[in-house]
Amino acid sequence: MTQVVKNQDDRRFWYELCLEDGEPLTPSSDAWQSTIKAIREHRDGFKLHSLPEWQNAVNNAVNAGIVCDRNRYLTLLRDVSIGLAIHDLEDRCDKDEMALIHLVRILDETDQSISRLSEKIEDYYIALHPARLPDFERNIRSLVDTIARDGDHPLSHLAKSIQRLHDSRTIISKNVREHAEKILPNMSALCGPLVSARLLAKAGSRYHLAKMPAASLQVLGAGPSLFTHLTSGTNPPKHGIIYQYKGVRHAKRRFRGRVSRVLACQLVIAARIDNFRKVPDEEFIIKAGRKISMAGKEV
Numbered sequence: 001m002t003q004v005v006k007n008q009d010d011r012r013f014w015y016e017l018c019l020e021d022g023e024p025l026t027p028s029s030d031a032w033q034s035t036i037k038a039i040r041e042h043r044d045g046f047k048l049h050s051l052p053e054w055q056n057a058v059n060n061a062v063n064a065g066i067v068c069d070r071n072r073y074l075t076l077l078r079d080v081s082i083g084l085a086i087h088d089l090e091d092r093c094d095k096d097e098m099a100l101i102h103l104v105r106i107l108d109e110t111d112q113s114i115s116r117l118s119e120k121i122e123d124y125y126i127a128l129h130p131a132r133l134p135d136f137e138r139n140i141r142s143l144v145d146t147i148a149r150d151g152d153h154p155l156s157h158l159a160k161s162i163q164r165l166h167d168s169r170t171i172i173s174k175n176v177r178e179h180a181e182k183i184l185p186n187m188s189a190l191c192g193p194l195v196s197a198r199l200l201a202k203a204g205s206r207y208h209l210a211k212m213p214a215a216s217l218q219v220l221g222a223g224p225s226l227f228t229h230l231t232s233g234t235n236p237p238k239h240g241i242i243y244q245y246k247g248v249r250h251a252k253r254r255f256r257g258r259v260s261r262v263l264a265c266q267l268v269i270a271a272r273i274d275n276f277r278k279v280p281d282e283e284f285i286i287k288a289g290r291k292i293s294m295a296g297k298e299v
Contacts, residue, residue, distance in 0.1 A: 013048070017039050024067065058073045103176050104200070121143065176193065190292065210272045218264035239260040251296040
């Protein structure tokens with residue numbers, strides 16, 4: 001009982017911690033971050049008083065010389081709330097996971113930029129040299145390389161920029177693979193690091209992947225087709241992002257639905273292992289890989 005009273009005496013109101021040498025603090029103060037840290041420590045250690053009635057809280061803060069009026073109290077409350085939210089987000093954020101998600105999005109944006117710019121160069125070339133089209137109709141990359149070597153061509157500088165984008169794309173892709181194999185080792189072993197990373201980016205986090213039903217993961221990324229199915233009654237999509245996995249893409253057409261279902265089921269289990277254990281499970285990978293392989297064969 002004595003200990004409880006002592007703990008009660010140690011408690012403080014949050015605004016009492018917003019003082020330094022008797023002077024109220026603001027976000028521009030050098031000691032502001034230390035104040036936010038102190039408030040967090042008191043909050044997590046249950047050393048903060050519960051908030052009194054609204055008017056009493058304002059009056060107490062004014063009487064203590066921390067704020068001069070109600071408006072200043074509200075401003076201080078807002079600043080402290082934002083500061084606490086930012087620090088809590090930093091603590092709970094998995095930086096490796098977020099890095100992978102944004103690397104994937106940058107990779108996809110880079111691919112789209114290369115594709116769109118290359119198509120514009122192709123349109124330019126077709127408009128001016130229709131007779132030479134057969135030389136480049138199967139390889140836009142060779143057309144871009146040819147223009148880049150011609151220093152007098154008006155699109156030479158753009159073509160060189162596209163070449164540099166290709167080089168950047170290669171480096172980003174390598175980093176995505178390395179991050180995915182580290183963060184999603186089991187999923188990467190089943191469907192490859194790039195496909196796993198794109199599934200993660202679409203889901204938003206490992207936790208959301210882990211709690212996702214297999215049927216949802218199977219069509220993840222097939223939003224337009226799923227919307228058309230729901231609104232127009234067309235056939236439902238059999239796969240989304242997982243179509244990029246060669247086991248689905250190269251499967252015979254009549255087996256793609258089965259391979260997609262089996263792959264999605266195994267990927268959900270892998271996502272849960274990656275989220276909770278965070279280590280590769282070799283035994284699971286072997287068994288799951290065997291099931292996925294058998295799904296594409298005649299029964």
